[in-house]
Every structure is written in structure tokens, then in C-alpha cells.
Amino acid sequence: MTDVPGTLRAAAIKALSTADLSEKARLTTATAEFWFARKLGLSAPTDPPSPSRPGRPLKPDLVPPRDVPRRSVHTLEGRIAMIHALAHIELNAIDLALDIVARFCGQPVPRSFFDGWMTVAMEEAKHFGLLSARLVDLGSFYGALPAHDGLWQAVEVTSHDLPSRLAIVPLVLEARGLDVTPSLLAKLKEVGDPQTGAILEIIYNDEKKHVAIGAKWFRFLCARHRIDPARRFQEIVRECFRGEVKPPFNDRARAEAGLTPTFYRSLSPLSS
Incomplete structure (x- = not known):
């Protein structure tokens, strides 16, 4: 007997709402496995509403970005701070993937859309577990x-519109991980921390797939309405994203994921 509800939407909401992080990861993985085995329906009128915020334990304390500890890899304390920050990102990434499944279940998209995002959710749960360990x-x-709490703000700003969610979460926030991870891997090798480096290699390779899933479905939705995807991406970022899309860019990894420079170069403050 399982405690996974009978629809994908209800199961995603249950995992999203869970404050126990080990249980959140377990429910996320179980939901993905049930969905891929086609043991879940998509949604039902009795499904609960999506929560405005994910379930969270009492810790960590949420503070302004300027108050987060410095993250130099050259000291043990700095590496712990860096890994903690990455674990926090991956926890948010679990909930971001669950939220896109739950919130947009009513959209006219193929079932393979939800295959992609449950894959993302399951892999983000794996990443969180590796970093926590x-x-x-x-x-x-x-x-x-x-x-x-900056990442969850992306949910609030894009809760009204699926293309906006795809543009901001995978194609801005996750794509940034492709830019910064290679230099971080080099620093970890330099300070002799291959264990953390091996985890970041796993995350980096998975994140390329996640950006590719976002790019695929963003292009799909734009093609349905005969909209130029690069131009629409730029419009959404200018409207919805509070930060900057700034270099250096890992153009090769981004292009492998379907995110070519025509999407983001003109958004950079250095493009002019």
C-alpha cells in the first residue's frame, strides 16, 4: 500500500507541501516512479490547490542575500558555506519542478511534458541528498x-503563465548554473576536494538536461502560437526577472541544451 495520492497533481502537491525534507525527497521520487509506471492519473476535481509556499523546516533561517555567509572554497568553513548554499538551491529546485507540474496540470500540453518535469524533480531530489550527505x-x-529566499520569488512572479515560468526558471536560473559550475570545479580540484567535485559533476550534467527540457517546451509553446522564441524570451525576462542576465556565459553548454546566444546575449548589461 502506498501513500502516493492517485493523481500526479495531488501527489506533487503533497510532496511540495511536506516540511520534512527526507520525506519530501522520498515522496518526490515515489511520485515520479508511479507516474512513469502510468499508475497515476493526471489530475482530478478533488485535488487540493497548489500551496503558495513549499513546506519547509524551521531551519535554515531565511535572510537577505547580503547576509548569507561568504563561500570561498579555500577554507573548510567556506566550502561548507558553498555546499550549504548549493543544497538550498537544489531544495528549491525540487519544489520548483513540483510546482510547475501541479500548477500547470490544466495546460494543453502532451503527457511527455510532465515526464520531463518529474524527471527534473527526481534528479533535484538526488542532488539535494548528495549535497546534504x-x-x-x-x-x-x-x-x-x-x-x-530569492529562488521562490521566481514562482510568485511567474505563477500566471507557463511560458514565463519556463523562461525564468530553467532558461535563466538553471542556465546560470551551467555558467558558474566549470570554474567552481576547477577551484575544488585546486584545493583537493574531489568528493565535492564529483557531486558537482553529476549536478552539472543533469542541469544541462534540465535546461534542455525547459528550452524544448518553451520553443514548443512559442511555435504553437507562431511566436519567435528568442524575442519572446527577451520580453519575458525584461518583464519578470529582477536580476541581470550577466556573463560569463558557457555558450557551448547552453547551446547543447538548445539555448543559443540569440536568446540571451542582448540581455547582458555588457552587450552594448
């Missing part, structure tokens, strides 16, 4: 340091 190896734990 690494923190324990180093004498810490997730929740020991403060974190910020």
Missing part, C-alpha cells in the same frame, strides 16, 4: 547556516 561528512548539516 556531503555536509554531514564535513561536520555540518543542511539548516546549520542561513539562506535566502
Whole structure:
């Protein structure tokens, strides 16, 4: 007997709402497995509404970004702070993937759309587990340091529109990970931390797939309405994204994921 509800939407909402993080990861993985085995319907009128915020434990404390600890990899404390920040990103990424499934179940998209986002959710849960275990190896734990809430703001700004969600979450926020991870891997090799480096290699390769899933469905929705995807992407970013789309860009990894420079170069503050 399973505790996974009978529809994908209800199961995603249950995992999204769960404050126990081990249980959140377990429910996410179980929901994906049931969905891929085609043991879940898509949605039902009795499904609960999507929560405005995900379930969270009491820790970590959420603070402004300027108050998050510095993350130099050259000291143990700095590496712990860096891994903690990455674990917080991956936790948010679980909930971002669950939210896109739950919130947009009523959209006229193929079932393979939900295959893609449940794959993302399951892999983000794996990433969170790897990083949390690494923190324990180093004498810490997730929740020991403060974190910020900037990623969930992307949900609030794009809750009204699926193309906007796709543009901001995978094609801006996740794509940024493709830009910064290679230099971080080089620094970890330099300081002799292959264990953390191996985890980041897994995350980097998976994130390329996640950006590709976002790019595929963003292009699909634009093609349906005969809209130029690069131009529409730029319009959405200018409207919905509070930060900057700034270099350096990992053009090769982005292009492999279907995100060519025509999408983002003109948005850079250095493009002029």
C-alpha cells in the first residue's frame, strides 16, 4: 500500500507541501516512479490547490542575500558555506519542478511534458541528498547556516503563465548554473576536494538536461502560437526577472541544451 495520492497533481502537491525534507525527497521520487509506471492519473476535481509556499523546516533561517555567509572554497568553513548554499538551491529546485507540474496540470500540453518535469524533480531530489550527505561528512548539516529566499520569488512572479515560468526558471536560473559550475570545479580540484567535485559533476550534467527540457517546451509553446522564441524570451525576462542576465556565459553548454546566444546575449548589461 502506498501513500502516493492517485493523481500526479495531488501527489506533487503533497510532496511540495511536506516540511520534512527526507520525506519530501522520498515522496518526490515515489511520485515520479508511479507516474512513469502510468499508475497515476493526471489530475482530478478533488485535488487540493497548489500551496503558495513549499513546506519547509524551521531551519535554515531565511535572510537577505547580503547576509548569507561568504563561500570561498579555500577554507573548510567556506566550502561548507558553498555546499550549504548549493543544497538550498537544489531544495528549491525540487519544489520548483513540483510546482510547475501541479500548477500547470490544466495546460494543453502532451503527457511527455510532465515526464520531463518529474524527471527534473527526481534528479533535484538526488542532488539535494548528495549535497546534504556531503555536509554531514564535513561536520555540518543542511539548516546549520542561513539562506535566502530569492529562488521562490521566481514562482510568485511567474505563477500566471507557463511560458514565463519556463523562461525564468530553467532558461535563466538553471542556465546560470551551467555558467558558474566549470570554474567552481576547477577551484575544488585546486584545493583537493574531489568528493565535492564529483557531486558537482553529476549536478552539472543533469542541469544541462534540465535546461534542455525547459528550452524544448518553451520553443514548443512559442511555435504553437507562431511566436519567435528568442524575442519572446527577451520580453519575458525584461518583464519578470529582477536580476541581470550577466556573463560569463558557457555558450557551448547552453547551446547543447538548445539555448543559443540569440536568446540571451542582448540581455547582458555588457552587450552594448
